Amino acid sequence: MKYISTRGQVSPTGFIDAILMGLADDGGLLVPEQIPQLSSDTLKQWQRLSYQELALEIFSLYIGDEIPRADLKKLVDDSYATFRHEDVTPVRRVNNGLHVMELFHGPTFAFKDVALQFLGNLYSYVSKKNNSIIHILGATSGDTGASAIEGVRGKQGIRICILHPHQKVSKVQELQMTTVNDSNVLNLAVEGTFDDCQRIIKELFADVEFKHQYHLRAINSINIARILAQTVYYFYAYFQLANQGHTEKVNFSVPTGNFGDIFAGFLAQKMGLPINKLILATNENNILARFVNEGVYQPGEFKGTYSPSMDIQVASNFERYLFYLYGEDSGIIATLMEQFKTEGSITIPGDVLQRVQSTFSAYSVENETCLDTISEYYEKYDYLLDPHTACGVAAADKLMADGEITVALSTAHPAKFNEAIELRKIEQTYPKQIQALFNKPQFQRVVGGSNEEIKDQLVKFF
Ligand SMILES: N[C@@H](CCOP(=O)(O)O)C(=O)O
Numbered sequence: 211m212k213y214i215s216t217r218g219q220v221s222p223t224g225f226i227d228a229i230l231m232g233l234a235d236d237g238g239l240l241v242p243e244q245i246p247q248l249s250s251d252t253l254k255q256w257q258r259l260s261y262q263e264l265a266l267e268i269f270s271l272y273i274g275d276e277i278p279r280a281d282l283k284k285l286v287d288d289s290y291a292t293f294r295h296e297d298v299t300p301v302r303r304v305n306n307g308l309h310v311m312e313l314f315h316g317p318t319f320a321f322k323d324v325a326l327q328f329l330g331n332l333y334s335y336v337s338k339k340n341n342s343i344i345h346i347l348g349a350t351s352g353d354t355g356a357s358a359i360e361g362v363r364g365k366q367g368i369r370i371c372i373l374h375p376h377q378k379v380s381k382v383q384e385l386q387m388t389t390v391n392d393s394n395v396l397n398l399a400v401e402g403t404f405d406d407c408q409r410i411i412k413e414l415f416a417d418v419e420f421k422h423q424y425h426l427r428a429i430n431s432i433n434i435a436r437i438l439a440q441t442v443y444y445f446y447a448y449f450q451l452a453n454q455g456h457t458e459k460v461n462f463s464v465p466t467g468n469f470g471d472i473f474a475g476f477l478a479q480k481m482g483l484p485i486n487k488l489i490l491a492t493n494e495n496n497i498l499a500r501f502v503n504e505g506v507y508q509p510g511e512f513k514g515t516y517s518p519s520m521d522i523q524v525a526s527n528f529e530r531y532l533f534y535l536y537g538e539d540s541g542i543i544a545t546l547m548e549q550f551k552t553e554g555s556i557t558i559p560g561d562v563l564q565r566v567q568s569t570f571s572a573y574s575v576e577n578e579t580c581l582d583t584i585s586e587y588y589e590k591y592d593y594l595l596d597p598h599t600a601c602g603v604a605a606a607d608k609l610m611a612d613g614e615i616t617v618a619l620s621t622a623h624p625a626k627f628n629e630a631i632e633l634r635k636i637e638q639t640y641p642k643q644i645q646a647l648f649n650k651p652q653f654q655r656v657v658g659g660s661n662e663e664i665k666d667q668l669v670k671f672f
Pocket residue numbers: 349350351352353354355429430431432467468470471519520526
């Protein structure tokens with residue numbers, strides 16, 4: 211399989227070079243040259259596979275023979291052996307039509323572990339095999355950072371620097387990142403928002419000379435490996451329901467910030483998974499919900515919410531979706547992204563908007579509704595939702611029709627966001643791994659948001 215850029219200025223490249231490139235060198239995002247198409251027979255054959263077996267099949271389609279199957283199997287098995295649940299991403303029925311897929315059974319209690327345990331092991335494999343230098347630079351609104359650090363801490367040949375917005379992540383998220391004292395980890399707390407952190411890393415990756423000189427690698431969802439790994443659980447959820455006798459198409463409701471997770475669902479649908487609606491749930495930072503409902507992509511004013519991981523204005527993976535929306539025409543995408551840079555917005559015509567709405571439904575969840583949903587599900591169903599999952603569940607409640615089956619993606623464990631949970635006077639017991647964080651010293655440097663200052667830190671660290 212080869213990978214091409216959404217902006218068309220990069221020669222088709224193999225899987226390993228694509229993951230090492232991260233952001234495409236022309237500033238676009240890498241996508242597979244062709245999306246594999248699955249027959250209904252293949253779907254039937256996959257229906258009873260374990261999570262690990264399924265991941266191996268899906269990764270093989272996108273990696274081809276670049277990694278021998280036995281090596282790939284070991285990477286997959288090692289990556290998911292760290293999960294606390296034997297199903298890796300179990301699906302639980304909560305009420306009639308609503309199921310929750312728990313994606314938080316990995317080491318840092320968030321869905322990011324599903325891809326970042328794998329990517330961490332993959333980087334280590336590539337570093338040993340090809341003698342590649344792996345200097346990771348990432349931005350986080352809380353979950354990606356902890357998960358990426360956990361995926362590579364202490365690993366030979368790898369260094370990681372994570373930028374997070376100072377005091378705009380939850381206490382547990384901050385502790386998960388900053389209590390790590392391995393010498394290959396650097397945490398920079400940036401005075402600004404997640405969008406500032408993401409803009410900085412994208413600008414540094416776009417500085418191709420700097421990127422190559424310092425061997426910068428990405429762990430955010432700009433890296434195509436993240437998307438591919440997240441595609442697996444859409445299939446797995448569908449198969450778990452099919453094994454219980456649900457043969458109809460399924461809706462997925464996805465708490466959305468950077469558009470990576472829901473894009474993975476979109477990719478699964480394009481591969482042939484019978485998905486009905488993709489429900490896009492935002493918090494009050496609702497640029498994506500406005501896009502789906504009105505056809506205008508324009509950042510609004512930043513709002514701090516109870517779901518800080520989704521406090522994002524400019525969604526990284528939106529460009530990948532635009533590429534498919536516009537028939538894989540990289541010329542149009544390059545023009546639209548240039549327009550976004552100069553004018554600050556993209557408006558799509560009515561016929562294109564109709565195509566968007568045939569795939570996505572969207573709802574923007576207000577702060578109070580998020581908390582109300584947490585209370586309601588706790589009282590009625592004895593199920594404690596984290597505030598991001600609560601946004602997904604609130605959107606599903608709003609947008610699913612009677613008789614439909616919806617899987618809401620539960621993206622994090624509630625213990626990561628007690629700031630929101632305690633507002634509703636709900637007392638939760640922390641898992642022991644989270645409780646232990648409160649007694650540890652923290653290691654982080656607070657920095658301003660200039661590219662030069664970050665570059666300076668990186669040069670010293672790498
Ligand atoms: N919500 C994310 C933001 C970064 O998104 P990513 O999927 O591109 O890594 C976070 O928790 O850091």
